[in-house]
Amino acid sequence: QKEVEQDPGPLSVPEGAIVSLNCTYSNSAFQYFMWYRQYSRKGPELLMYTYSSGNKEDGRFTAQVDKSSKYISLFIRDSQPSDSATYLCAMSFTGGGNKLTFGTGTQLKVEL
Amino acid sequence: NAGVTQTPKFQVLKTGQSMTLQCAQDMNHNSMYWYRQDPGMGLRLIYYSASEGTTDKGEVPNGYNVSRLNKREFSLRLESAAPSQTSVYFCAGGLAGKGTGELFFGEGSRLTVL
Numbered sequence: 041q042k043e044v045e046q047d048p049g050p051l052s053v054p055e056g057a058i059v060s061l062n063c064t065y066s067n068s069a070f071q072y073f074m075w076y077r078q079y080s081r082k083g084p085e086l087l088m089y090t091y092s093s094g095n096k097e098d099g100r101f102t103a104q105v106d107k108s109s110k111y112i113s114l115f116i117r118d119s120q121p122s123d124s125a126t127y128l129c130a131m132s133f134t135g136g137g138n139k140l141t142f143g144t145g146t147q148l149k150v151e152l
Numbered sequence: 153n154a155g156v157t158q159t160p161k162f163q164v165l166k167t168g169q170s171m172t173l174q175c176a177q178d179m180n181h182n183s184m185y186w187y188r189q190d191p192g193m194g195l196r197l198i199y200y201s202a203s204e205g206t207t208d209k210g211e212v213p214n215g216y217n218v219s220r221l222n223k224r225e226f227s228l229r230l231e232s233a234a235p236s237q238t239s240v241y242f243c244a245g246g247l248a249g250k251g252t253g254e255l256f257f258g259e260g261s262r263l264t265v266l
Contacts, residue, residue: 048192074254083156083242083257084195128194138183138246138255139210144194 043067046129046143054151059116063129063143066110070131070141073105075114078126078145087127088114119150154178158243158258165233165265173228173241173261181245184226185210185255186218188239195242201226233265 046063053059061075072091076084088103090096090112096103102115112131116123129143156177165171177184185200187210197210201220215237217229230237240262244255 044194046194081260083244083259084255085257086254089254130195138185139197139200140195140255142187142195144192 041066042144043141044129044131044143047146048144050147050149052149052151053119055119055121057119057150059119059123059148059150061114061116061127061129061146061148063112064110065112065131067131067141068107068110069133071134072132073103073112074130074132074140075101075103076128076130076142078128080125084128121150121152124149156243156245156256156258158241158261160261161259162262163264165230165263167234167265169233170229170231171233171263172230173243173263175226175228175243175258176224177226177243177245177256178224179245179256180223181247181256182223183246184220185244185246186216186226186228187242187244188212189242189260190239198228198241230263233263235265237263238265239263 044065075088077087078084090103093105093107100117104113126145126147128145130140159174186198187195196212199218201207204223219227240260244257246255
């Protein structure tokens with residue numbers, strides 16, 4: 041069993057829809073939770089970062105962490121075609137610096 | 153302002169050949185990383201360097217070696233390439249100690265081993 045599980049998709053939604061992307065994990069020592077966005081044939085770029093449990097909002101994006109359930113989510117409101125990409129969740133330990141454990145990524149396509 | 157630059161972007165090797173992937177960053181990162189990305193497997197850490205002069209194994213180090221040449225450069229070497237090493241390789245840099253998980257990735261090097 042992988043430490044971090046993520047549905048690979050693909051997920052196809054109409055423009056303007058609310059998108060929910062999720063990851064589950066098995067290691068309760070993870071304390072830092074991130075979402076990276078990766079466009080086709082590009083490197084991943086950091087989208088959202090959350091420490092421990094709770095919510096964080098940045099524009100159309102909201103990240104949620106539920107440590108009791110070992111479950112993290114990324115919500116995208118008013119989705120746009122430019123949001124079409126692969127979304128990777130990532131996690132790390134306290135003291136782990138920037139050594140990240142990634143999910144496999146969910147491919148999202150936002151249709152006009 | 154180049155960020156993280158990887159060379160080459162594409163490479164085809166025959167089984168048993170050797171090659172070195174180069175990575176250079178101009179963002180003053182302390183730590184640097186090499187990941188490989190395969191379908192269904194996500195990004196897996198091969199080696200990392202927490203600071204200049206140090207290197208450590210990641211999750212999948214077998215068949216690879218690394219050199220942290222200086223603060224800017226971190227190279228990945230395949231001594232005897234195997235088809236299982238066909239992958240997309242990403243170099244990344246980060247500020248050690250910051251702990252925010254923010255890594256800056258290069259655009260990737262696509263390697264095919266025949």
